[in-house]
Amino acid sequence: MPKLWNETIETHRREVRHAILATTATLVAERGLLNVTMSQIAEQTGIGRATLYKYFADVEAILHVWHAEQIAHHLAYLTEVRGQAAGPAQRLKAVLEAFAAISHGSHGHFDTDLVALLHRDEQVGHAQQQIRHMIRDLLAEAAAAGEVRADVAPAELAAYCVHALAAAGTLPSKAAVRRLVLVTLAGLRPTT
Amino acid sequence: MPKLWNETIETHRREVRHAILATTATLVAERGLLNVTMSQIAEQTGIGRATLYKYFADVEAILHVWHAEQIAHHLAYLTEVRGQAAGPAQRLKAVLEAFAAISHGSHGHFDTDLVALLHRDEQVGHAQQQIRHMIRDLLAEAAAAGEVRADVAPAELAAYCVHALAAAGTLPSKAAVRRLVLVTLAGLRPTT
Numbered sequence: 202m203p204k205l206w207n208e209t210i211e212t213h214r215r216e217v218r219h220a221i222l223a224t225t226a227t228l229v230a231e232r233g234l235l236n237v238t239m240s241q242i243a244e245q246t247g248i249g250r251a252t253l254y255k256y257f258a259d260v261e262a263i264l265h266v267w268h269a270e271q272i273a274h275h276l277a278y279l280t281e282v283r284g285q286a287a288g289p290a291q292r293l294k295a296v297l298e299a300f301a302a303i304s305h306g307s308h309g310h311f312d313t314d315l316v317a318l319l320h321r322d323e324q325v326g327h328a329q330q331q332i333r334h335m336i337r338d339l340l341a342e343a344a345a346a347g348e349v350r351a352d353v354a355p356a357e358l359a360a361y362c363v364h365a366l367a368a369a370g371t372l373p374s375k376a377a378v379r380r381l382v383l384v385t386l387a388g389l390r391p392t393t
Numbered sequence: 394m395p396k397l398w399n400e401t402i403e404t405h406r407r408e409v410r411h412a413i414l415a416t417t418a419t420l421v422a423e424r425g426l427l428n429v430t431m432s433q434i435a436e437q438t439g440i441g442r443a444t445l446y447k448y449f450a451d452v453e454a455i456l457h458v459w460h461a462e463q464i465a466h467h468l469a470y471l472t473e474v475r476g477q478a479a480g481p482a483q484r485l486k487a488v489l490e491a492f493a494a495i496s497h498g499s500h501g502h503f504d505t506d507l508v509a510l511l512h513r514d515e516q517v518g519h520a521q522q523q524i525r526h527m528i529r530d531l532l533a534e535a536a537a538a539g540e541v542r543a544d545v546a547p548a549e550l551a552a553y554c555v556h557a558l559a560a561a562g563t564l565p566s567k568a569a570v571r572r573l574v575l576v577t578l579a580g581l582r583p584t585t
Contacts, residue, residue, distance in 0.1 A: 350576070350579075352572075353572045353575075353576055357572060357573065358576065360564065360573075361557055361560050361573055361576050361577065363560070364556050364557050364558075364559050364560035364563075365556050365560075365577070366556075367556050367559075368552040368553050368555070368556035368557075371552050372549065372552065377549055380544075380545045381552075381553055383545075384542070384545055384549075384550065384553050384580045384581070385553065385557070385580060386580075387542075387579060387580045387582065387584075388557070388576045388577055388578075388579045388580030389576070389579075390579065392579075
């Protein structure tokens, strides 16, 4: 077979896979994890059930891949945001704002069954740890520059930041999320 | 039957019920929710299976009652702590410290299945809301006294506090929890 044909097949496979992931995420958000079947996913994606099973074994497998891609995407976004800011304090603020925006956007969509399922995923735990480590390192850098309190270890401050900013998922507006970031940053100020 | 006899029966029932709840909580913490059976609970409590079923229909029912009692107990404890401190700032600090201590003590015991199960419980949601309202009211009182920032609504600050202090569940020591409370309180200071 010519190379072009193989590439076309590969592109097609990627597109189908992407469509399955997106459809499943939407269906689960609408109906809850326990109410979504492989047949519904196939129908909504516009493919046959047999084709769907060539890509994924069950609904859980689809969701694990979808969630892993989400977290990887968040991590890439935070890394990009970090790279664009100049100076330790600005970098920290930009990354915490981005993290809060992610928390604000990704909560409330899913039911508790799904949260429990996804949190059992070790890969996800690893990616979340990378995000926490990024924040910890930014805190250490800002503390060394005298712009963040040095009386509490960066790892503890990172735990504080990640938990405090998770409140963004319960807040009704972007303005409220901005205030949350300001309050959280105020907790980090050097003690005088 | 004389009244005394009825009271003895009632006391005995309460004791058995309490023993069942305590045994189940311990077994679930040790083995995980999905690995605990009614037979094991009966055996460890030292009663027959038939007797156990007179008290509870299944493991989930036991855990719901156990968890509701825990939350009610936390709420009563926080109310007591609030009553003992003098002045808005002291009351707020005392209640946030107590809340952090509860978060520190009650996390890490349970697996994700159990957390998902319990969070589906509406009664628990109601009690958690009461705790959040208590913290919100303390924040409003302290803000009115000029001891907490007034540029962010007390309800938003309460969301911040509850989430930030939940980090206590991931911290290794009581000293780290104390530092977390100090950092969280620093976020609440009036802006100058």
